[in-house]
Amino acid sequence: MPQATVKAYDSVTRSGTLVADDGSTEYRVDADAMDSSPMFRFLRPGQRVTFDLVAHDGAERVRNLRIGLA
Numbered sequence: 001m002p003q004a005t006v007k008a009y010d011s012v013t014r015s016g017t018l019v020a021d022d023g024s025t026e027y028r029v030d031a032d033a034m035d036s037s038p039m040f041r042f043l044r045p046g047q048r049v050t051f052d053l054v055a056h057d058g059a060e061r062v063r064n065l066r067i068g069l070a
Contacts, residue, residue: 002020002027032061048067049066052064
């Protein structure tokens with residue numbers, strides 16, 4: 001399960017960017033990456049997250065984004 005830090009996040013569009021722990025990869029986050037939990041209104045740059053990567057149309061997509069580390 002990848003771990004990253006939130007680089008940017010817009011609670012209105014529910015989209016943003018994550019930076020992998022080793023700094024080598026940035027992941028785009030869209031509304032489909034999160035469940036319908038209202039806690040994502042409070043997601044902020046600098047927060048630590050875990051997530052799953054799923055192959056979709058030849059690219060990896062962030063899914064099941066969770067605040068905190070596993």
